[in-house]
Amino acid sequence: MSAVHHSHSVVQLAASSTTEHRPLIISLFAVFVAATLAITVWAGRQTKSASDFYAGGRQFTAFQNGLAVSGDYMSAASFLGIAGAIALFGYDGFLYSIGFLVAWLVALLLVAEPLRNSGRYTMGDVLAYRMRQRPVRTAAGVSTIVVSIFYLLAQMAGAGVLVALLLGITSDAGKVLIVALVGVLMIVYVTIGGMKGTTWVQMVKAVLLIAGALLMTFMVLWKFDFNVSDLLGTAAEKSGHGASFLEPGLKYGVTDVSKLDFISLGIALVLGTAGLPHILIRFYTVPTAKAARKSVNWAIGIIGAFYLMTIALGFGAAALIGPDEIKAKNPAGNAAAPQLAEYLGGVGTTGGAVLLAVISAVAFATILAVVAGLTLASSSSFAHDIYANVIRKGKATEKEEMRAARWATVAIGVVSIALGAMARDLNVAGLVALAFAVAASANLPTILYSLFWKRFTTQGALWSIYGGLASSVLLVLFSPVVSGKASSMFPDVDFAWFPLENPGLISIPLGFLLGWLGSVLSKEEPDAAKYAELEVKSLTGTGAH
Template sequence: MNRAVMFAAEASAAQNPVLNIAIFLAFVAVTMVIVIRASRSNNSAADFYAGGRSFTGRQNGVAIAGDYLSAASFLGICGAIAIYGYDGFLYSIGFLVAWLVALLLVAELMRNTAKFTMADVLSFRLRQRPVRMAAALTTLAVSFFYLLAQMAGAGGLVSLLLGVEDKLGQSLVVAVVGVVMILYVLIGGMKGTTWVQIIKAVLLIAGAGAMSIWVLALKGFNFAAVLDAAVNNPENVNGDAILSPGLQYGANPLDFVSLALALVLGTAGLPHVLMRFYTVPTAKEARRSVVWAIWLIGIFYLFTLVLGYGAAAVVGPETIANAPGGQNSAAPLLAAELGGPLLLGFISAVAFATILAVVAGLTITASASFAHDIYNSVIKKGKATAKQEVRVAKITTIVIGAAAILGGIGVQGQNVAFLVALAFAVAASANLPTILYSLFWSKFTTRGAVWSMVGGLLAAVLLITFSPVVSGNETAMLGAGVDFAIFPLKNPGIVSIPLGFFLGWIGSVTDPKRESKKLAAEMEVRALTGYGAEPPVNH
């Protein structure tokens, strides 16, 4: 413990807050210029929501990687591997395998069927008002959970960088991140946000790659030597158990199964990932963009394996756990040990860029869902002008940003990979069953869609609320002093995901109203062939 405190103090002394802030401000300034330039061509709702469908498959693939590789991927997974070893790497495996579900079942079909949001697909052959309301509700819920994770990452990162350990300082940082995120979306829309994500993806993968090569170079490019150093680090009280399954989930294997289900099935239901498929002109480009994303994301997750065990070897699990920011500080502490203040400043700026890009993508998705699905389609019954719709989207952006700031202040100290896993569980429970039923089951009905979305969402949120995540232990959001945890698992996926599928099925088979067979057939043709899908918009 003493060594951990001494190391944290030394790292803090070696840091240069002015340098760190300067690198971060330089990134914000450069990307803001790009966002402003991109905003000049925002002339319609298609421009604001989908970037005018003007991005190539390769550009969109890089942007998807930028959107998907969040603070959880960089800060949370590295920390989880450094402390729990093999069990921490399961996050990387789950996040990557999930893309196969998105590629094979969702990407091309969604692109062929929809305009801007997930609800466009779900309401294509069902009744508009109830389905759009339910879809908008689940989109906002998933986006909010995901935003919490990014805000937790922002607070933890700055705690480490500037030595800010008091609650007020962390809250101020979360507020600054939220304000910059709001500006990105308000000014640039999807075009600006996409370019921020592309830049951030390149920086993040390059930075993680450089650090991985550095760690391997220290051990003669022998990964076995890195593992050996991690096992033999004096702070590693678990010995070679960090190389085997069970260190984190051995006591409760059901928790692992639940987490795995959420990770693998969640991606195909994430609204901000699905919305990226609408920014390309054709279904072929949508498919191509997913292939690019899988390669980039896969390479990055291999880097997390090196960085996580490298942090365990070079920094030590106890030091990481006791540093400001906790588990989320593993990658920055490793950067400080390898390259001093300059590398720490760069890696921290990249982590900030990661957070900003992801929260911007989440925010535009949530605001588009409210403006397009609730305001235009439900309140205005489809008669709102594009200008009115975009204005409502911008107002919604400010509201969501404020909510994310307040929520982010409440989850400081939680592992961001774990918080994202909760968002994945909500997405897999509330969105994925309805998406798959809509695309592949002709007898699916409006009642089934609403029951599946609302029931899956409520089940996931209620189980999280009454789980050890929120109360009953020292690492819970409300601490050990409050205890109303009655659900034993930390992730609700094993219960809420099957329940979402069951509610969709039972709601449909008991629904006396049958949906239009003609629309179901038209949707199937459009999803599979792209015939009748909206033509690309060129500027």
């Protein structure tokens, strides 16, 4: 079956069919949201203690946590952003999939087990074990919140695009309203359900996402009689770039700057995962370190299968829809996967409307689950690290701590709504890559030094976190992501003196260097006994929570 012959009338057809089937689409959407809310309320009733709120009572099995980790990780960026990036840039878009997947090996080999053994609820617990409590916990809390807000930006932008596409909203005010609605829902999820609710929503959503991607992959391959080379050939032909669509260099490699940008992106993707707060706190929801390791193995399997399917989704969208129509709906390509779903189901038919609604609802559930996980990571870091241990100096009760976490959730929700409304036209995969760069610059050096270097001091930790954080955020502010290009957040002004779109190449080595320099220049003598204690605990699990 050839999929090449269709004209621009598809766009008109799609518009009219979406209008006609809008009640069906909205009701399917409502069912998904209601189901996830029901799970949250049920889990909220089981959440009694701080351990329940922060770590789900440490009752999840390795497989359940592996599903939830993959649910946390396969975000709107993976589903919408990567499919869009592949559809527009071919091979270079697929590099995101590779980077996101390889990153898990760093998390598995270096971080999962020792972190599970040495902390209780947050990254700050691990750092504070052998450092001065208050400054280190403040730094860890600030860093967690900044990384989470960057990541939240991407999810909010994805949600705005998705719901606007479904409801036919074209006005900016309407899109801002959608971003606000997602923010409100996420606040409800976290304040009611805590970690238990969030984990169950993530497990359900991971199953739905894999099922949706499998169905679409099967349908795309069926269109091309399961001939992958036919699919790739048609995609290259329709892309307008010919054979170069299937070769490296369409997005990265045109100039020396874009080659450096690619290296920067690669480093950020591979090292960022092991520093992402919402992934790190997942290791605390299982009973033992062995289960933490096993859950990462499960996650790698599930995520690997999913990223293989993004090839079919991205190249399928390029072959069946074409870049012009993808860009017409959203310049960054974020709507490619839902557009493909509608095409596969039959544009203008009930089947097309149902598939579009189901895939979009799954993507929306994906966004809500990831957003809830991120908000939980940052609000628990605020409540546990900053409020309980810095402001109240360890004298806060569990009840007060959980109340602080709920208020922090509301505040973080409001900030991410405001920023998400501004970033609604940027590619979500690119935005997530920025969060990875910030996590790899500020969090990863400190975690690795803390676990594996006995001369590491409080000053080293502070220099590393604040230095990595400040350099990565500043470089992003003065990069083409924010200004100076048609695709920037503020296209009409130009203060982009830093040429790379991803700061990782500069800020990640800087984070490691500052951690080393701060420790070497520090007058404080590292506590050898404390380090020996942490080493035994992190490697053997003796005395772990």
